[in-house]
Amino acid sequence: MNQTMRWSTFAAPSRFYRLAAALNPWLWGLAIVLAAAGLYVGFFVAPVDATQGNSYRIIFIHVPAAWISMVIYLAMAFWAAVGWMLNARMASMLARALAPTGAIFTFIALWTGSFWGKPTWGTWWVWDARLTSYLILLFLYLGFIALVSAIDDVVRGDKAAAVLALVGAVNIPIIYFSVRWWNTLHQGATISMTKAPSMAQTMLVAMLLMTFAFWAYAFAVVFTRAQALALERERDTDWVRSLAGKEA
């Protein structure tokens, strides 16, 4: 009985590893092609903005990075919760693999926002609702990473991180609605379900292309990291041994 139990729990990471290995070249190719198209439209087709001049072109990386950082957080909290409640090991590994990418996109959104705020608002930073709640997102990511790396026991680390991720998920709607709930320097949502987009068609196309490029990138890099985690945690299993044997 023990034998079959172990088989089924170990089967998932090995299947994931193979799936990620098959998908990753396509994801990288997609990311590069989409980014090239997005940058072309963004810099050579989209017109100059009437009020902001060319500084607005930061939007093509700022908004996609901000969107993705928030969705990745929700995905991280979801997989951490699944790993915790269902004892699914690959889910906990995915949560860990998502955290650094989410943190990097959060940093990119903060950095690019700062370099956009200076010429448009006259300041690098303000402590308003949107920026402050978004800075907290970066700290939540860093807290998650610090927590899992501080706890040597893998299972305990996964549980503690899941609690942190779930509690911190409250921050996501706060970030999203902050521009509506409080007065802020930050402009409202760029894309809304109910209103027509408030930007030129070509600007929107460039932004969406960059968003898809960032998504492909995020999947590829998270898959690579999850593969590394799976190899580390499953190093005493046959599938990892045979992979390592082939490599050597």
Add this chain to the structure above:
Amino acid sequence: MWGSASEFFAMGGYALYVWSAYAVCLALMLIEPLLARRHRQQALRDAGRAPDGRSDD
């Protein structure tokens, strides 16, 4: 739209802001996959090592 390459790089006077934003974004998105890939290679090498802790590389 751009009259010349230098006009493009000047970004209508916003060169510092636009290129600082893009440069950091690009740098991070080049470094992160390299680190992730190195992490995976290291994990694969560690897995190939004998379990008794023998480290001969």
